[in-house]
Amino acid sequence: MAHGDDRAISRLYDVHSPRLFGLALALVGERADAEEVVLDAFAQAWRNACTFDGSRGSVQTWLSTITRSRALDCIRRRTRRRMANERAGTESSFSVADGEATHSRDASVLDTMLHEELQAQLNGALQLLPPEQREVIELSFLSGASHARVAEQLGLPLGTVKTRARSALRKMRTVLIGATTR
Structure with missing residues (x-):
């Protein structure tokens, strides 16, 4: 190549x-x-x-x-x-003519509610993980650390960190897919 x-x-x-x-x-x-x-x-x-x-x-x-x-x-x-x-949406949420809120404000509220619901589902899925998997996910995906950095921080082999991350993501995916089909 x-x-x-x-x-x-x-x-x-x-x-x-x-x-x-x-x-x-x-x-x-x-x-x-x-x-x-x-x-x-x-x-x-x-x-x-x-x-x-x-x-x-x-x-x-x-x-x-x-x-x-x-x-x-x-x-x-x-x-x-x-x-x-x-x-x-915030800037254009008010009508110039009469100063009243328009449909975009409602859309912004809906977006916020959906974001909060998704955040709650993610937090719920995280809480179902074993502590060692949750720690890896929080460090690598929520804090943005590389798997190598997580391995160094936790004093674990890189392969162990990757396996925990993969297992955790699979579990979370199963939980989240189940949550969206209800």
């Missing part, structure tokens, strides 16, 4: 895309966004193939790191977009 062989990226995609899609979906929560994240990750891998160093980790680890980074970028863009829409 580092030499521009497009068959290499095709083989790499075939082998690693299912796992990376699962990671992206767990992070961003929406299929379309997860698909975009994976495509962005492979595009970055193609552009930066010459920077891969096998002595620093496996190809899977390298691609997972790129995917996680692209997923976090997606979440940041989504958050910025939502905040801009909220600001725009």
